[in-house]
Amino acid sequence: MKFYNTLTRRKEDFVPLAPPRVGIYTCGPTVYNFAHIGNLRAFTFEDLLRRYLEYKGFAVQHVMNITDVEDKIIRTVRETGKTLAEFTGFYTAEFFRDLDTLNIKRAHITPRATETIPDIIKLIETLIARQHAYVADDGSVYYSIQSFPEYGKLSHRKLDEQLSGARVKQDEYAKEQMADFALWKAWNEDDGPVKWPSPWGEGRPGWHIECSVMSMKHLGPSFDIHCGGEDLVFPHHEDEIAQSEAATGKPFVKYWLHNAHLLVEGKKMSKSLGNFFTLRDLLAKGWTGREIRYALLSCHYRDPLNFTFDGLQAARSALQRMDEFLLKLQAVATTLAATERRPPEGFAPSKPIQSDFDSALDDDLNISGALGALFEFIREANKRTLGPDEAASILATWRRLDEVLGFGIPTKSEVPDGVQALVEERQAARKAKNFKRSDEIRDELAKQGWVIEDTPQGPRAKRK
RNA sequence: GGCGGGUUAGCCAAGCGGUAAGGCGGAGGUCUGCAAAACCUCUAUGCAUCGGUUCGAAUCCGAUACCCGCCUCCA
Structure with missing residues (x-):
């Protein structure tokens, strides 16, 4: 079994660290909105991966985080007037419902960022102690990229080489270096009630740190597979490696698998183009979960998938x-x-x-x-x-x-007695060459939502 | 500017040096009272373009064109 490893940019034979166990960590949703089909493509791919590993006899331990505290969440939650827990709880439940609709297996463990704060603080303390992180004047904590010479090994980039031409956002904080990233963000009044105490004052975790903490907490300092969308390679996963390996001194992840994004009708999905779809949008148009699953799954995960309604129709057929x-x-x-x-x-x-x-x-x-x-x-x-x-x-x-x-095996639909009686009546009429009557019955059944198929073995009623 | 990916029939899509899988759509046929459904058959002398390597290239190498992603929150 071979997988393309982003770390080495090659297809590699898959050899788990401790077979038959396989630890997988997949970056989960940020629960501030309904998942869109682009998100769901990633989860569908990860589902295929997990199912195939299980099929091959591996004992998979699958962990997927729920990011339930983050800038966008805080901003949106203020607008709604709800509590953070109410707000994220709703979208978390909806997210799991979407997974069920697509027949995506739930991870064995789905930790929340907000439930992992003590572990996050512990890891940050370790990083500070090992001089990989520093506390800024405002009480935020930053990771010092300089302290980790291997930084860039996943995304294969050297920071100093690319900053020149790239658009660079103005630094808002007291970072020592542009590319340093926040491990802990000090509270400010825009955050409202969203804050936790820490040795550096009240605040909340940075985004990247939660994944390092939650993955290693449940899968150990070194584990087999880490997945996510290709956009996460940099900086998110790069930062995870830096945090984790600096803290433990051990290799973090053996295989990094990233899925390509999708286009909708040939264009990048965006709300302004009107081609932005959540699962519920598609269900409302009459497509089923398994049809959407098929459409999302039938193209290789590392190729851009052009999601179209023609494609959905092809999936249905x-x-x-x-x-x-x-x-x-x-x-x-x-x-x-x-x-x-x-x-x-x-x-x-x-x-x-x-x-x-x-x-x-x-x-x-x-x-x-x-x-x-x-x-x-x-x-x-x-x-x-x-x-x-x-x-x-x-x-x-x-x-x-x-x-x-995970497409499912269909089962013969139960034909109600009334429908079956009509089918038989029609068949009798046909035998008697009373085709006017048999066609009437066919129309009547059509009205009730049933199609008759005349097979060599006799007529068969099927739901439309 | 840096790094990476792509270009195969009307559409989607495999292929990884040995002579173009598969799905959808389309055409024809079988079945049928007629339909429908189902099933079967057919549907790229050619894989963006131009060179090169090779007995042999969609597949390797070098150019060219066009498209796309990441470098900033993002699946």
Whole structure:
């Protein structure tokens, strides 16, 4: 199994620090608003990664933080007049609901920044003691980048080289160096009631420190995988490395995996362009969680994903094809073997489905290859008449693969007695060549939201 | 200015030196009383352009063009 490691800029064989355990930390949401589909792409990718590792037999320990104190939150919470906890509690709950809608597994541990303040203070004290951090006049604490010679190793940049051409914001605080970043931000009156006591006076944690603290608290000073969007490489993850390794003297993370951003209809998502979507926006337009999941998942995580409504429609159609196949398998599998004429020879697809699926995903989660293997298999199997045993066996394999994909196996929708009666009445009318009557019934069923499919095995009612 | 990514059919998208996966859409067919659905078949002599290396290149090398990301809060 290979993953592209941002740290080395290469695909590397995945070798956990202490197999079969795998520790994963994924940067979670800042809960000041509903998650948008760009955020959700990251979480969908991380879900694929986690599910695949579990599928391969690793004992995954997944930690995802909830950032529930931060500049934007403080600003917004003041406007609403709510307490910080009420405000962030609402969006945290909505966030988890979104994950459920997309069938994204929740992390085993989801620590909140505000619940980790004592640990954060402890780590800052360590950094000060080791002379990697200093207290400014206003009671803020800053990390001294100069004190960490390896700074820049993740994002592969040298600070002095790039500052010249970059836009640089005016320094608002008493930092010694431009690029130093805050570990602890001293309270000021704009922060209102949001503050915690610390050895340096009242204030709140900086953004980067919480991830160092929460990841190491639950996964240890060194762990296997750290994920996030590509925008987090610098400065967020770079700063995490600096904080963590300076404090512990140990390598922080072995594999850094970053997902690319997405575009919507070919453009960068923005509210002013009207192409900014939250999950609820899409649900309101009639798309389902699994369709959105498919659309977000079907493109490689390191490529920019162009999220479009055409793409959603393609996802819907592709899923229908899968569902159709799986429903057919279920129908065949549940047929009594004794009454079913077995095909003359066993179904032997030209390529084994699971090994193709695995080898694609082994290669840095090549989801396109994996899905390609599945659809190729469907076409081959559709050409054949399958026996019950074969169908059952394929279904069992598919269930296993779906543990990775998380699209779900469809179940035959229950047909209400009234609908079934109409279906039978129509069939009788057709037999009697009373097509006027049978078409009337078809229209009536359509009104009730049911479509009739006349298959060689007889009519079948399906929900529209 | 620094660093990085991309350009494959109408759309999305694999491919990692051996002669273009897959999905959507489209066309044809099977089935059907007619439909619908489903299924099957077909759908890139060519992979941005120009050179080069090689027996062989979408794949490697060098230019060129266009697009994009990060360098500031950000998935």
